[in-house]
Amino acid sequence: MRIVVCVKQVLDPELPQRDFRLDPDGKEAAPGRASRVISTFDEIALEVALQLREKAGGGQVTALTLGGKPAEEALRKALAMTADAAVRVDDDGLGAPGEGLGRLDGFAVAAVLAAAIRRLGGADLVLCGRQAADTDAGQVGLLLAEELGVPTVASAVSGEPAGEAVRLKRETPGGYEVVEARLPALATVTNADVNVPRIPKVKDVMASFKKPLTVWTAADLGVDPAATAPRVALRRLFIPERETACEMVGGDSPEAQAEALAERILALKVLETRGWRHAGAGLRFRPGGGAGQAASGTDRRRPRPGGVPGR
Amino acid sequence: MGGAGGAAAEAARDAADRGSGAVYLVESPALDEYQADRYLAAVEVVCRRAGPDVILFGAGDVGRELAPRLAHRLGGALVTDCVGIRADGGEIVFTRPVYGGKAMAEVAAGRGPFVATVRPRVFDPAPSGGAAAEVVPVEVALDGVAARTRVVERQAEDKAGPSLEEARVIVSGGRGVGGPEGFGMLEELAGLLGAALGASRAAVDAGWAPAAWQVGQTGKIVAPDLYIAIGISGASQHLAGISAAKHVVAVNKDPEAPIYKRAELGVAADYRQVVPALTRKLRERLAR
Ligand SMILES: Cc1cc2nc3c(=O)[nH]c(=O)nc-3n(C[C@H](O)[C@H](O)[C@H](O)COP(=O)(O)OP(=O)(O)OC[C@H]3O[C@@H](n4cnc5c(N)ncnc54)[C@H](O)[C@@H]3O)c2cc1C
Numbered sequence: 001m002r003i004v005v006c007v008k009q010v011l012d013p014e015l016p017q018r019d020f021r022l023d024p025d026g027k028e029a030a031p032g033r034a035s036r037v038i039s040t041f042d043e044i045a046l047e048v049a050l051q052l053r054e055k056a057g058g059g060q061v062t063a064l065t066l067g068g069k070p071a072e073e074a075l076r077k078a079l080a081m082t083a084d085a086a087v088r089v090d091d092d093g094l095g096a097p098g099e100g101l102g103r104l105d106g107f108a109v110a111a112v113l114a115a116a117i118r119r120l121g122g123a124d125l126v127l128c129g130r131q132a133a134d135t136d137a138g139q140v141g142l143l144l145a146e147e148l149g150v151p152t153v154a155s156a157v158s159g160e161p162a163g164e165a166v167r168l169k170r171e172t173p174g175g176y177e178v179v180e181a182r183l184p185a186l187a188t189v190t191n192a193d194v195n196v197p198r199i200p201k202v203k204d205v206m207a208s209f210k211k212p213l214t215v216w217t218a219a220d221l222g223v224d225p226a227a228t229a230p231r232v233a234l235r236r237l238f239i240p241e242r243e244t245a246c247e248m249v250g251g252d253s254p255e256a257q258a259e260a261l262a263e264r265i266l267a268l269k270v271l272e273t274r275g276w277r278h279a280g281a282g283l284r285f286r287p288g289g290g291a292g293q294a295a296s297g298t299d300r301r302r303p304r305p306g307g308v309p310g311r
Numbered sequence: 312m313g314g315a316g317g318a319a320a321e322a323a324r325d326a327a328d329r330g331s332g333a334v335y336l337v338e339s340p341a342l343d344e345y346q347a348d349r350y351l352a353a354v355e356v357v358c359r360r361a362g363p364d365v366i367l368f369g370a371g372d373v374g375r376e377l378a379p380r381l382a383h384r385l386g387g388a389l390v391t392d393c394v395g396i397r398a399d400g401g402e403i404v405f406t407r408p409v410y411g412g413k414a415m416a417e418v419a420a421g422r423g424p425f426v427a428t429v430r431p432r433v434f435d436p437a438p439s440g441g442a443a444a445e446v447v448p449v450e451v452a453l454d455g456v457a458a459r460t461r462v463v464e465r466q467a468e469d470k471a472g473p474s475l476e477e478a479r480v481i482v483s484g485g486r487g488v489g490g491p492e493g494f495g496m497l498e499e500l501a502g503l504l505g506a507a508l509g510a511s512r513a514a515v516d517a518g519w520a521p522a523a524w525q526v527g528q529t530g531k532i533v534a535p536d537l538y539i540a541i542g543i544s545g546a547s548q549h550l551a552g553i554s555a556a557k558h559v560v561a562v563n564k565d566p567e568a569p570i571y572k573r574a575e576l577g578v579a580a581d582y583r584q585v586v587p588a589l590t591r592k593l594r595e596r597l598a599r
Contacts (some may be wrong), residue, residue: 013411017547017569019414028411039335041529088389101416106379106389130529136409137391142379152347154376157522167463171522173474178464181597185459193518228424229386235404236417242541246487246561249578257578258588261560266596268558270536271504 012181027100041129077210080200102234142268314343483509487542545570
């Protein structure tokens with residue numbers, strides 16, 4: 001099976017809010033001291049691809065990125081995780097330069113990645129992270145599937161080869177399902193305990209420097225830069241202000257703290273005081289004084305009186 | 312749209328009753344189960360016929376998969392996971408979180424139709440009542456649409472208690488819970504309160520909680536009256552899932568943890584001591 005995994009390099013998303021700043025133009029995050037890493041779900045997609053190759057007893061995993069020279073570091077990491085080959089498509093001159101986070105939209109990225117995959121001779125399976133850790137948009141994978149004309153499986157967590165198809169497992173509310181997709185196909189990947197990315201072994205890191213890393217330009221792929229202009233424009237980027245004054249519950253022992261906390265929680269008046277006693281499966285919580293709650297199994301949203309849109 | 316079982320027709324009547332101008336209804340046995348190729352074909356036919364300027368989906372599993380693919384087919388623009396939409400001059404401006412909720416972006420779509428997904432629970436449902444719109448049935452020939460994926464196995468876990476999305480109380484655990492045994496302690500508290508159990512991504516990745524429990528930007532977006540966060544640091548991606556929670560209570564031994572910027576009540580202590588005592592106290596008090 002020939003698998004292509006699309007990876008994006010981003011500023012480390014684990015950077016805490018208090019260290020997060022925008023650059024002076026206010027168009028993207030300021031790099032500060034944050035390192036550049038493979039976007040979280042893309043690294044997970046790589047892990048899923050490598051596991052799939054292992055289960056199939058062979059195959060080829062190619063990591064593909066669209067980015068500048070520094071993005072090769074992400075590809076080296078992919079190779080160290082034991083991807084077989086890597087390709088970088090240079091993003092010079094594409095999209096709307098100077099627009100920061102709004103420079104390239106999902107359509108442009110998908111078109112370029114599709115061209116690269118075609119140049120590679122196609123792929124049986126393309127894996128993408130469910131969303132990038134900077135734009136959080138979750139578009140590229142699905143748009144890429146349309147570019148390539150292949151079916152999609154969204155939010156897969158693992159895969160098994162199945163002849164001319166692939167079986168992908170996805171988590172569903174309170175369970176899971178296995179979806180069989182005819183090849184070629186594309187899946188977006190999300191996290192689970194079975195796909196925590198491997199840490200490269202030292203020997204694999206060494207070996208990664210001998211593996212092929214190909215660089216193409218948009219022109220090599222016949223992509224017209226004018227066709228990569230974004231369809232949406234970034235008008236404003238800002239850091240929302242939010243702060244609640246938290247009351248820290250004191251006490252000189254855990255017992256006393258728990259007691260004080262219990263009192264405070266009860267004072268919120270959101271707990272039902274009797275419902276719990278109807279034990280067993282009927283452990284059912286009833287709204288404390290709330291208005292007409294439809295406890296039906298439909299997915300109708302409960303009305304939220306006094307709810308403020310956006311909060 | 313949906314199967315021939317009548318659920319889609321009921322949803323159509325409900326939508327018709329909530330201020331819609333017109334409601335298109337596609338019913339077909341081919342839509343009995345969600346299958347992306349077929350659902351996409353059906354929604355594409357309706358959109359080509361109705362010619363809307365703006366097409367909105369809920370940002371749930373289905374909307375997240377269909378919206379981008381539809382936007383591609385219609386040659387439109389795409390904005391995902393919106394938390395605000397407004398008209399600004401001649402433009403439609405969408406607000407959406409970026410960088411894991413650490414920043415917000417306002418984007419304007421320059422080329423229609425605009426396809427957008429809207430984050431669940433951000434907007435109140437449109438009220439029902441008033442003049443009911445016409446429900447227009449649309450025939451879509453789906454036989455020729457190859458379903459290139461199919462579900463071959465499905466396992467539903469028989470979980471007691473409310474679902475995360477519907478729960479009025481959620482007890483949620485993070486990396487600080489330290490292991491599956493710790494989740495046992497949380498389960499006891501949740502059982503007492505009739506609460507749903509939630510988890511941070513770190514707890515899911517560690518295998519202490521199933522992925523379906525994950526709360527946050529890439530997990531469930533929840534809106535309980537009470538959210539009890541135990542051993543959760545409060546990363547922006549986690550907080551993105553609880554922005555609609557009414558009251559947040561945190562137990563985290565680090566008094567500087569960012570979760571205390573969101574919580575209104577906190578105990579900076581080891582949860583292993585506080586949580587069992589809390590369960591005991593609440594049990595006594597609630598039994599009265
Ligand atoms: C693209 C992307 C999407 C993401 N989506 C999500 C998401 O949907 N949901 C999500 O949760 N995360 C998500 N994350 C991950 C997120 O950034 C954090 O890594 C994660 O939320 C951390 O989980 P945590 O708070 O459990 O762990 P940590 O940050 O490690 O915090 C553990 C906390 O437990 C406390 N603690 C330790 N021991 C004890 C004890 N004995 N008693 C009390 N407190 C204790 C510590 O003080 C610490 O604050 C995402 C990340 C990315 C990049």
